[in-house]
Amino acid sequence: MKMDIKNYPLLRVNYNRLEVNNNKYIFHVPSSSVFELSKSSDEVLSKLENNEELTLEDKEILKEFMSLNLVGNQFREKPVKVEKFPAKALVLNVTSGCNLSCTYCYKEDLTSLKNSGNMSFEMAKDAINLFFKESPDLKNYSITFFGGEPLSNLPLIKQIIEYANEFFGSKSLNIGYAMTTNGTLLTKDIIEYMYKNRVDLTISIDGPKALHDKTRVFENGKGTYQSVVKNLSTLLSVYKDRIVPARVTLTRGVADVLEIWNHLKNELGFKEIGFAPVTSGENEFFNLTSQEQAKVFDEFKILGEHYIENAIKGKLNGFSNIHRTIMDIHEGRKKRLPCGAGVGLLSVSYKGDIDLCHRFTGSDFQSFGSVEEGLDKKSLSKFLENRANEKDSDCQSCRARYLCAGGCYHENYIKNKSPEIKGHQYCDTLREWIDFVTVAYIKIRENNPDFFDKFLTNKGVENETF
Secondary structure, X not given: OEEOHHHOOEOHHHEEEEEEOOEEEEEEHHHOEEEEOOHHHHHHHHHHHOOOOEEHHHHHHHHHHHHOOOEOOOOOOOOOOOOOOOOOEEEEEOXXXXXXXXXXXXXXXXXXXXXXXXXXXXXXXXXXXHHHHHOOOOOEXXXXXXXXXXXXXXXXXXXXXXXXXXXHHOOOOEEEEEEEEOOOOOXXXXXXXXXXXXXXXXXXXXXXXHHHHHXXXXXXXXXXXXXXXXXXXXXXXXXXXXXXXXXEEEEOOEOOHHHHHHHHHHHOOOOEEEEEEOOOOOOHHHOOOHHHHHHHHXXXXXXXXXXXXXXXXXXXXXXXXXXXXXXXXXXXXXXXXXXXXXXXXXXXXXXXXXXXXXXXXXOOOOOOEEOOOEEOHHHHHHHHHHHHOOOOOHHHHOOOHHHHXXXXXXXXXXXXXXXXXXXXXXXXXXXXXXXXXXXXHHHHHHHOOHHHHHHOOOOOOOOOOO
């Protein structure tokens, strides 16, 4: 007996077919998971795709497809309600001043050291108290120091660490710290202090001297590469049992991913490297060209293949752009929002304003309260709910929608003049990248499933997935 296929509409927006080593798989969009198709399941799915008649023998498989929301009426997500803000990370913008004058910097309140605005210790203490008040039920807390160049306000950082250690320690809670630095102000004493106080350090460095010094310069225009590298060997020797990531900003003319990778990994000794491609910066001069974006993606795939080879051998090659997405798929993460801004983290400017994230500090976009007045939960909830519950956009039919969630708020703000409007800067490239990462996940899972438990990690306040 035949079954009427019209009664079983196929929801193509909820899966993507993949083939690895002649085996058939689907990436299940609603759960960000991967399923291998049996021969019979593949045949039924093919019938549905080609509008061919179904038989009664197909009924059990159809039930499975319906349970996965691959067949039937389009499942509508329950609206997201944001009523609590259990932030795990507090970002303190301890200064607006920087000793560098990087030509592509996105910081809208950036100043020279001479004109720097610095956070007061009282402001920092009040921010920590507010942070705990909003997230009183956690066991692990994190404070990230941002700037400008945060090390230009080292005395305040030391005061904050002393206070936070006592504040959280007295409650038998764990507190950790993180900082991204340009590396030029590091000394052996500073490095040893940071190590002793469990401060995870990330170094901003854009590759070999010729590339790095194109954009990362001192206020007098002199390149900073030599200063960074001079301090790096001491840093890596002190932090020998911890990972010190390199954060690379890819801008026009600085897009040679493989050259940068080889230098940072094999010549300087970084164990983890993440790339941030600039595609929607306010100054178009620094945005990657379409040709450079294609080159970056091609070289990402080469590094991705290297990641796969190492993972199958039980090793981590440190390419963080692919690693985070691999782990998102492994955990079945389903993002309705692109990052933790506003919910997973609170960002406080040196003046005490609570911003959506550290990238918005000093911008014209609204703040969501202040340390003095408290978190404006009503406005923040409205913003986050509008973004999470957006309907009738191209994103609703995109197979990458729950891994991307519309892209970085700040990139969208620069590109579209509003972080509420989801970005479409490189959607086709992103979908292709997600497909590549999904195949990578399948290859690793089939050859070395223990890899995921060994290297499971999803940390950081930056959203660096291409």
